[in-house]
Structure formats: structure tokens, C-alpha cells
């Protein structure tokens with residue numbers, strides 16, 4: 052971890068949020084094994100919108116990341132029963148699937164993030180506009196799912212359930228307004244985020260999406276790692292939901308965004324999460 056130091060950005064009663072500015076590939080080997088209950092992985096893909104790209108399958112993974120090394124290191128620092136949440140396109144997982152599996156991970160589910168507005172207008176006459184992104188969920192050991200915290204708000208209802216098979220009396224079903232989480236999450240993308248949420252980071256993920264993932268795949272007091280922290284969305288989500296978090300970010304300009312976002316983390320950000328679709 053040459054030259055890189057670990058900064059404590061905020062220490063709340065029940066969550067310590069830390070940042071290391073540096074190269075994740077160099078820093079990961081210095082982190083202790085068996086430590087993180089959840090890893091949020093949103094790597095820097097070189098996905099291009101340029102119409103002249105011939106082989107997008109290949110282009111999507113053209114980064115200088117050593118994926119095998121990265122995934123093995125991530126697996127090592129994760130606790131026995133833990134979760135990896137991995138942002139990417141379908142091609143990413145087609146290409147990386149065997150590397151992810153040979154690192155030791157087992158596939159759980161893919162989650163679709165649906166955006167209010169499509170993107171990729173440069174390709175609009177070559178293929179359909181894109182309005183979703185994929186996030187795959189992998190486990191190390193047994194699945195760790197916090198279904199209670201993952202419950203989503205809905206409209207309460209009550210109805211009489213009639214069984215046509217057993218000719219039983221109708222049974223009253225009362226729903227208190229909560230729904231089990233599904234594999235589809237509706238959340239704003241960069242251009243549709245409220246201005247108090249939007250930063251200068253080009254691929255910032257929405258807080259409502261990342262917070263839902265953090266709540267679903269970790270528990271209060273857990274340790275969460277984000278090796279490509281970007282604008283710090285995972286760290287903000289962890290500060291707000293009482294998880295400890297460590298972010299690694301190579302770019303000092305983005306690190307400055309992270310510092311200011313985390314330090315300003317207030318419960319008042321709730322308004323951002325209410326963003327209607």
C-alpha cells in the first residue's frame with residue numbers, strides 16, 4: 052500500500068466510513084482476509100457509444116484490469132458468508148463468468164436497474180436505445196440476504212382471498228404497505244437525478260439504487276468494501292444505513308467529491324430517495 056493512507060471520513064455512532072486514494076489492484080493485497088460482508092463492484096469499463104465500434108463484445112472489457120487477480124483478491128477479503136454485487140452489461144458477465152466462478156463465487160441473481168430515460172442516442176438508428184443496466188449478485192459461502200431491511204414501500208391493501216379449490220370461507224389478507232424486494236429497481240440515472248444528488252462524476256450511480264442493494268445484502272454493523280468508489284455513492288449509503296465502509300478511488304479529483312459527499316451525509320438526503328419515477 053505504498054504511499055496510500057487510510058482516511059477516516061466520518062465516524063458515526065455505528066458506522067465508520069473510510070477512504071484510500073490509490074490503485075485498488077495494489078491496495079487490495081494489503082487488506083486483511085475474511086473482513087468484508089459485502090463488496091460493491093462498479094469497475095471502470097471502457098464502454099463506448101461511438102457508432103464505429105465493430106466488436107462491442109470485446110470493447111466492453113478493454114480495460115487494463117487484471118480481472119482474475121482482482122476477483123481472487125476480492126474473494127479473499129470477503130467473510131465466509133458474504134455477497135458480491137457486480138455492476139456490468141450482459142457481455143461483461145458472458146466474458147467474465149468463468150473467471151468469477153473460478154475465483155470461488157456462486158451466482159445468485161441478476162438485478163435490473165430501470166432508468167426513467169434511455170441513453171445511447173448516438174446508436175439510436177443502429178439498435179434500440181438502452182434504458183436499463185444489469186447488476187449481478189454472487190455469493191461466497193451461504194447467501195446473506197437481509198430481506199426485512201430490503202422491504203420496499205407500497206400502498207397498503209386488504210382483500211378477501213377466495214380459494215376455488217377448497218371451498219373454504221374467504222380469508223382476509225391485509226398488507227401493511229410493504230413489498231418483498233424484486234429483481235427490478237427503478238432509479239434515476241445521472242441526467243434525471245435531483246440536482247442536490249448529482250456530482251461531477253460521469254458514472255455516478257443513484258443513491259436510491261445503491262442504498263437498496265446495501266440494505267438487501269448486508270446488515271447493520273457489517274463491513275462493506277467498494278474498490279472503485281467513484282463519487283462515493285456506496286460510502287454515503289453505508290453512512291446512512293449504519294454499515295462500516297471502505298472505499299478505494301484512484302482519482303484525487305473524485306476522492307474530493309467523496310470526502311465532501313460523505314461529510315455532508317445527512318438524513319435530510321431522504322428527499323433524494325423519494326425521487327419519483
Ligand SMILES: C[S@@+](CC[C@H](N)C(=O)[O-])C[C@H]1O[C@@H](n2cnc3c(N)ncnc32)[C@H](O)[C@@H]1O
Nearest residue numbers: 074075093095255256279281282284300301302
Ligand atoms: C464506474 S466508476 C464508479 C462509480 C461509483 N459507483 C459511483 O456511484 O460514483 C469507477 C471508478 O473507478 C475508478 N478507478 C479506475 N481504476 C481504478 C483503480 N485501479 N483503482 C481504484 N479506482 C479506480 C475511476 O476513477 C472511477 O471513479
